[in-house]
Amino acid sequence: MSRTVYVNGEYLPEEEAKVSIFDRGFLMADGVYEVTSVLDGKLVDFDGHVRRLERSLKELDMAAPATAEELLEIHRELVARNGIEDGMIYLQITRGSAGDRDFVFPDPAVTPSTIVLFTQAKPGLADNPVAKQGISVISIEDIRWGRRDIKTVQLLYPSMGKMMAKKAGADDAWLVEDGKVTEGTSNNAYIVKNGRIITRELSTDILHGITRAAVLRFAREAQMEVEERAFTIEEAQQADEAFFTSASAFVMPVVKIDGVQIGTGTPGPVAARLREIYLDESRKAAV
Numbered sequence: 001m002s003r004t005v006y007v008n009g010e011y012l013p014e015e016e017a018k019v020s021i022f023d024r025g026f027l028m029a030d031g032v033y034e035v036t037s038v039l040d041g042k043l044v045d046f047d048g049h050v051r052r053l054e055r056s057l058k059e060l061d062m063a064a065p066a067t068a069e070e071l072l073e074i075h076r077e078l079v080a081r082n083g084i085e086d087g088m089i090y091l092q093i094t095r096g097s098a099g100d101r102d103f104v105f106p107d108p109a110v111t112p113s114t115i116v117l118f119t120q121a122k123p124g125l126a127d128n129p130v131a132k133q134g135i136s137v138i139s140i141e142d143i144r145w146g147r148r149d150i151k152t153v154q155l156l157y158p159s160m161g162k163m164m165a166k167k168a169g170a171d172d173a174w175l176v177e178d179g180k181v182t183e184g185t186s187n188n189a190y191i192v193k194n195g196r197i198i199t200r201e202l203s204t205d206i207l208h209g210i211t212r213a214a215v216l217r218f219a220r221e222a223q224m225e226v227e228e229r230a231f232t233i234e235e236a237q238q239a240d241e242a243f244f245t246s247a248s249a250f251v252m253p254v255v256k257i258d259g260v261q262i263g264t265g266t267p268g269p270v271a272a273r274l275r276e277i278y279l280d281e282s283r284k285a286a287v
């Protein structure tokens with residue numbers, strides 16, 4: 001069944017939605033994005049995603065084509081028009097099309113940004129059976145650019161990382177720079193040692209995960225110990241547990257890193273508890 005998508009102010013059947021071949025998102029990866037989960041027809045952590053989007057736009061000197069209220073309205077309209085119970089909403093904003101290819105940014109007063117949103121239905125998103133088994137990761141070198149805190153559409157290397165993992169018989173990759181894990185290809189990485197949750201501190205080296213912020217808040221509220229610092233793959237392999245967080249996977253246990261089993265080789269209690277708390281609280285706060 002054809003989806004209804006949103007492009008520059010219009011709701012259209014996906015077959016009729018068009019963006020220029022000169023769009024800078026297409027030619028230069030000059031664009032930012034957000035992915036918001038939908039549970040029971042409601043948006044999870046919407047405010048966090050909109051705030052990060054505004055920050056990404058500001059960091060790149062890109063005009064915001066819609067206010068936070070308008071974005072909420074568009075998200076809700078797409079959920080309703082596509083009958084989404086569980087799934088995701090993808091939003092992308094690019095610097096638009098000046099009608100030719102040029103490295104110089106176009107004048108935003110003349111060239112409006114492009115905004116596109118579409119839904120992805122994922123029935124049973126929160127009941128993913130993989131969360132009960134855990135996933136395996138490999139480590140690869142982090143060769144991405146230096147502003148990973150901006151959520152740009154430059155996803156070629158993360159995509160290559162997932163392919164390297166697949167080729168190695170694993171599910172995903174954790175990226176390593178100067179001997180320390182930065183984050184996963186599309187998620188934030190954590191280990192647990194003696195009950196303490198360890199995850200890299202915020203900087204321009206990693207994306208400031210919206211799920212990360214919520215999970216760390218819930219962990220602290222539940223009197224769990226949290227330490228924000230970088231860790232090595234060797235430390236992760238010797239940890240009691242490992243897991244990652246992202247808007248679409250929530251809290252996902254990691255049970256193998258570079259072929260080494262973590263803890264008992266099954267999802268640990270801290271990851272399981274955080275997943276439960278996150279899903280409960282997110283459903284309650286969803287809009």
Ligand code: PLP
Nearest residue numbers: 186187188207209210211246247
């Ligand atoms: N790190 C990277 C590189 C990501 O691409 C993502 C999500 O796409 C995350 C972390 C997790 O962020 P969030 O929890 O906001 O989805």
